[in-house]
Amino acid sequence: MYISPDQFPLYLAGVLAGVALTIVLLSVTGKRSKYIAMGLSTAGFAFAITFIVLQALGYFGTVQNNPTSSSLFATDWVSYIFGVAVLLVALLVGLTAVDYFSDVIGTDVTTFYALLVFTTIGTLLLIFSANLLMMFVAWEMMSIPSYVLTGFKKKDPASNEAAVKYFVISAFSSAVLLYGISLIYLLTGNLSIYQIVRLMPNGMTVSGMTNFQPIGLLALTFFVAGFGIKLAAVPFHMWIPDAYQGAPTIVSALLSTATKGATFAPAIRVLFVMFSSSTFQPDWTLTFAVLSVLSMTLGNFAALTQKSVTRILAYSSIGQAGYILIGVAAGGQLGLTGSFFHILNYATMQSCAFLAAALIIKNVGSDNLDSFNGIGKRVAVAPMALTLSLLALGGFPPLSGFWSKFVLFLSAFQSTSNLSWLAIVAIINSFVSIAFYVRIVKHMYLDEGNSTTKLVETNGFKASLILASAIIVGTGIYPGPLIEFATEAARSFMSEISSTQLIERLAFILHSL
Amino acid sequence: MIYAAWLIWAVPIISVPFIPLIGMVSQRGRNWFAVLASALTAFIGFYLAASFSSGMTESSIIWLPIFKVPVQVLVDGTSVLLAAFISFLSFLIVLYSVGYMKGEKGQSRYYSLILLFVGAMLGLVMAGNLIQLYFFWEIVGICSAFLIAFWYDKPEARRAGLKAFVVTRFGDIALFIAVLIVLANLKTTNYASIFSAIGSKPFGTNTVLLVGILLLIGAMGKSAQVPLHVWLPDAMEGPTPVSALIHAATMVNAGVYLVIRMFPLFSYSSTLLVLVTIVGLTSMIFGAACAVVSEDLKRILAYSTISQLGIMFASIGVGTTLGATATYHLISQGLFKALAFLAAGSVITATGSRNVEELGGLRKSMKYTYIGFLFAMLAMSGVPPLIGFWSKDWIVSTALTSNVVAAILIALSSVLTTIYSFRALFKVFYGKSKLPNEPKESSTVMIVPIMTLVVSVTVGWLVLDYQRLVPFNITIDPLTIGMSLAAIASGIGIVYVAFSSRTAQTQSLMGRNAPLIALRKYLLEGLGFDKFYGFLYSRIVLPLAKTSSYLESGWLGVNMGLMLASVLLIIFLVALKVI
């Protein structure tokens, strides 16, 4: 079967949209429909993962498209890697939703699945998009269902508070992004990321402006702010703790990994490709290094004194965003490899942590650290999975997080712009972060709880947590293949950049002739 | 033979998941399965030692293709000798655990962690590159912390576990940075490649110095050297077999092993060797002084471990024998300290007390334990012809030729060593029993390992002298023998006068002399290192944490305002640079 790589994302979205619409239709029927919805969405996500893997292995003809053409999509290794990560998280969350909402009054889980699939479609399209219009539409397709998911517990004031805050800030981020796009359009009259890059330095502006730099910088700042808000990088992080704490915990798992990780793909396309012309190169290594240091330090230190487990995990998510940004600051193939690899690992680690916490919180009825006391004696899988994922987030071998941090720190050491200080700050930070990760483990296993009754672990949660833990440990013991994929993504992405820069140089020569 | 080098650490790790599985069916079956697995490991260890001829062999499989980092085993004299030693000792201690842990809950957890530890420790010793070493280094650290906190019902055990976790992490980050610097500069962390690159362009003097200092800090964290020693005395809250295996004989030696392994790098710069010596001597004296006043039997042994490890560091720093003296002392210390801990564990199970002031007169009721402890203390003080005599006097003799100050300090510290050894021995096994009822001798599974170790500390030096793995050509100066015999004699004399025959006079002397009281108080508190770290935490970390979480006010408008302000700041900064 041949599928044009230009249209591959559309097939993907089409299949999932079919699933979503079927679930919507189902929601008007009987009571058992939530199990059918779970089965359908799980099958849909699994199918989509297979579909992407087959495409990446070349079963549908050409593996990658030429993003410099005017295609709406960049079907390349970056997209594949992020796509699989996002689908995996959606799959994990989907497996747990029926159990999680089983005793929440006033919720219709079938709708939850429909929204989950819809937001996943938006996320996938966002990852694949190579056109600013497509990017914006996908961005909103991702965001709008996620507002509803955040406020899914209608009777719960915390969930609603989280939804309001998330909605206002996220809507603001889309507005800012849109404004940035309009400025880019002013400069170039074009919306395709891979074409803009060769139009930009020529200053083909509508009003004959020769000095496009201030407007370009303004646009760059708007993009950084827009992406930064979704990426949870300091100083755009203030909404994160409230939103993740208030939202249903399995939705926090989705927001903190799928939404956040997926934002990274368009962010690097915009920052590394669209703004890659020489006039914008000089100083954002430092800018991103500073953002990275701020995110790590604030996230990790703020987490030290928190009392709520979800809030600790939220701050951890901010801190991890800082690590991811190291790769962006260091740049180059190794830096991008590190970032991609860490996002892949982060997706499983953080979602596993949130899902395990979700199960415990649902059972004990509170997300306070003290209510986690002695959980280790009352359930088997959830505390184990939480411990594994927290240790992995803290960067302990033989777990997956160790290797991606390793690559990231190494990339900072090897970076041409002398970022050893960044690596050292990051290593010290990861030392500090151990304190609060281990604190949760201590409460679960070492402290005496006030109850010793066994808790129920439902099969959906068990399956999801065991799958995630297996990925964490498996990647930790043999990280080779995943690092290879991440390297392949970084390599192909770097070659895309160099090819666009070549075009840009050619265009510049032609123009000057 | 090369398969044995892989199997020796693969066997314990592979058997880990079987422990809880068998535990579901039969408790006894699980315990003896663990013994069997460690016996098999020990057998492989001896086979490896027997079949090793000479030179250095490497075997590797690809692990991380992009950095060309393989999992590899490095088979040379040092690694094989240490692997055989570790596997032998862990077999004895797992056997001992069967008796010691009888009736405890959570034994599946205990045996899984012990076997994982043994596998990781052997992997660490056999590793052929720094990344693999670091990988196992962290795993042994985690196992150690979990085992310290094994009795989590006790708050002290929980705190000690966390403390070990955090403090050793501090050394670990230094080691991690060192590994990254080496990899960033040389694109490889293979030992041989590192040594061949020393001094050339990307790995010049300054880089070597930096890497060396970082490696030293890493080794200090693991080997509990001052000022990163604070976790080891508290780690004694763990079960005694754990203290014997991890915190006396194997894991704490990992730091020394790292320095021995990296000796070509350390010897490149004389500054580094001086630093190693200073660290070693400081810890040696500090540990011995604290051990003299401590009242907890296991803490005495822990401080003694710090002191003995200090001697190893100092002997490496003196640097005439390429670390062979340290290797010898490492094995010797491992044997007699493990023996001391096993005997102490036997005392603790029989009496239920760890305080030396509460014990006494156990000589008659616990004969075998007494013999074990006696031999351990004799070996520790360096009484000939036990193994401790050979290792310590060899160190002093080699030091005499190059660094007289260090040699004299080490010889003088023998006085302190003898004092704390015999003080513990007298207080626990002599005098009148202060216990309400007569304690019983421990079970056979616990006595067999103790007796095996008694034989080992007595004749172990013969084995070490005639093995072919690491040729130790021990040469001991007659002057050294005289010095150490004098030190032992004066030490025993002081102990006898102070604690045995004239207790009343000693107490009144201690009661009158204000500086002595103050000194004793400070030493009991470990010279205030704990307080200092607590001060750092409350003055630096906590304020930062409070400020960071204060930034999230929860007011939407304030959040928006701050974000906007930072956008403006970014614009301003970027504009300053570019326009």
Place this chain on the structure above:
Amino acid sequence: MVPLFYYIIVSTILFAIGVYGLVSKGNALRLLFAVEIVINAANLNLVAFTRYAMQTATGPSGQTFALFSIAIAAAEAAVGLAIIVVTFRLNKNVDVFKLRKLKN
């Protein structure tokens, strides 16, 4: 033809008004309006730039974009209003400054 500069001025003013509203207002509905104003500032930019960019651009993509973004903003407002309705049901007011339960 009105010079492009005038459009930019208007859109900048709209943007500033929106941001001011977001920072200073506590009423959730006003925040929603403020976000809409920012989006409309961007839309105005897109429409105006297309008018002037026709010489170089391949097609009226900016105006197409504006149409898309208007539709999307409507969907966003619908969801936002639904969330605000729930807030009102739970709290009997829609003041976001009073939404500080999570912090404590």
